[in-house]
Amino acid sequence: MRMSLISRFKDEKTGEQLMRTEDVKEEIKRIANAIFTDPEDESAWMYARHIINLYSPASFLNNESSCPVVPLSASLNSNRLIVVFTRSITVEKAVTFFKGIPNDASWRSVSLFSSLTSRVWECVFDGKEHIQISNDGENFHSFTTFYRKDLYDRIVSGGSVDVIDTLREHCEELLQEENGNSLAVMTMTDCLRLTSPLESHRIIMENLDRLATTLDPLRANIYKSFADYERIRHHLLIKNENGEGTKLDGILEGEGRLSLAYLELTELPHIEILSPFLTDLDVRGNKLKEGTEFGLLPLLTHLSIDENPINCLPSSICSLSQLEFLSSSSTLLTDISTVGATLLQCSSLKRFLYCQTPIVEKTNELRNITGDHIRLIPHYL
Structure with missing residues (x-):
């Protein structure tokens, strides 16, 4: 019930969470009271993860997010368009973000799972067309390469979020007494992955390895996948050889x-x-x-x-x-x-x-x- 209530405090147009930070911290206090009373209370941990997802710097990627779907990046080369959206959408929705694409253009879902919905779409058409892209479905502009640097930074670099930092501190405090609590380790690690993936890379990797091998081996494949993503993300955040910008910036x-x-x-x-x-x-x-x-x-x-x-x-x-x-x-x-x-x-x-x-x-x-x-x-x- 509380999860559905807190999700309602949002801007209907942007999907931004509108609940006051003070009120969210009160919710976190309730979570802290519950997990310190019963560290194995899965409902409390589930509520904690729900708040993490709502306030994640990259919450717009979550399928349950209320944020509007927008193009994350796109490239136009001769007669081929590749576009990435913040979430999976249908081709009918994808088309609305572009002007100038011929009606007989061929669209293909670039997905491992579905030919009907995808985060990535490829469009091929005959001849050179004057294609325009829109970030909001209303204002269009010409492009060869398009990307939202602000969104890429939030995906790859994360960023400090007061609410998530407070929850992480509670997890760290609990782990001083319950060092083997897998739910606390997992939640704390999620907080670090979202807010400080570069600075906390070593402890993130240690925690994921511990979860996969000792604390929660039944879900080892999930933690290994998380670890692979962290390795890639850490690599993208490394500074270029000239010290200017990161590998992600160069790409x-x-x-x-x-x-x-x-x-x-x-x-x-x-x-x-x-x-x-x-x-x-x-x-x-x-x-x-x-x-x-x-x-x-x-x-x-x-x-x-x-x-x-x-x-x-x-x-x-x-x-x-x-x-x-x-x-x-x-x-x-x-x-x-x-x-x-x-x-x-x-x-x-x-x-x-x-x-x-x-x-x-x-x-x-x-x-x-x-x-x-x-x-x-x-x-x-």
């Missing part, structure tokens, strides 16, 4: 290449928020087994998946219509027919590097499958 400004090599990643959570920008992705030396997320980056021209425990080429690369170079050295590729069939579906692929893989000795057989339009590179030059 948003058109750098195009992202190296996530040797970060011990098992997946690439939320990588789709960079889909309008990435043309070159390097994920060498990780723990990727499937690589389904590659399909969420439709502008990729270069992809390096070397030194991952991959035993077959990800089918997701077949949807990458601009992929020209694929490197898969030191992987576990064995089935030559499957590899060949996948390569043939990569319509733009020009070079395939597969040094130090079991299929090197089957190069002639692979060449018979792929023909001459793909340059096979079985040995380092």
Whole structure:
């Protein structure tokens, strides 16, 4: 009941929470009283997480958010448009944010789950059109690249929120007495992830590992996914070599290449928020087994998946219509027919590097499958 009541205090147009900070802190006091009385009171912890979601710097990403859906970023290159929204929407809704797109344009959901709703949409049309984008569905302007830097900062960098900081302090106090309380560790970690992901990276990673291995192993995969996201986010927040701006800034400004090599990643959570920008992705030396997320980056021209425990080429690369170079050295590729069939579906692929893989000795057989339009590179030059 209290969760539904607190959710009603919002601006109907913007979705912004309007409940006074003092009143929210009173709610947090009630939560604190409940968890100190009974640290295993799941209803109190659930209410705490509800408040965290409401006041998160990136609350606009939550599916239950009342904030209006807006474009997060977009790129327009010749006759191809890639756009990322703050939440999944239908193509009918996506169209309303643009002017100048022909009626016969082809829209595609760039999603792992649904062809009807998606956070990322790709639009292809004939010829060069004068396309305009709107942030609110009313005011339109021309663009080649568009992004909301303020929203990206809130997603990746987080930011201090008084309400969440107060809740974190209560968790820390409880953990002095109940060090093994998984609910307290999880809630405190969520607070840190939302407000100080860079400054608190070490303790966040330690807590996620502890939750996955000791405190809550039944949900280990969830915590491992969180950890992968934190590794990527931490990498994006690192300063550039010249000390000016971060890696995220460089990508948003058109750098195009992202190296996530040797970060011990098992997946690439939320990588789709960079889909309008990435043309070159390097994920060498990780723990990727499937690589389904590659399909969420439709502008990729270069992809390096070397030194991952991959035993077959990800089918997701077949949807990458601009992929020209694929490197898969030191992987576990064995089935030559499957590899060949996948390569043939990569319509733009020009070079395939597969040094130090079991299929090197089957190069002639692979060449018979792929023909001459793909340059096979079985040995380092």
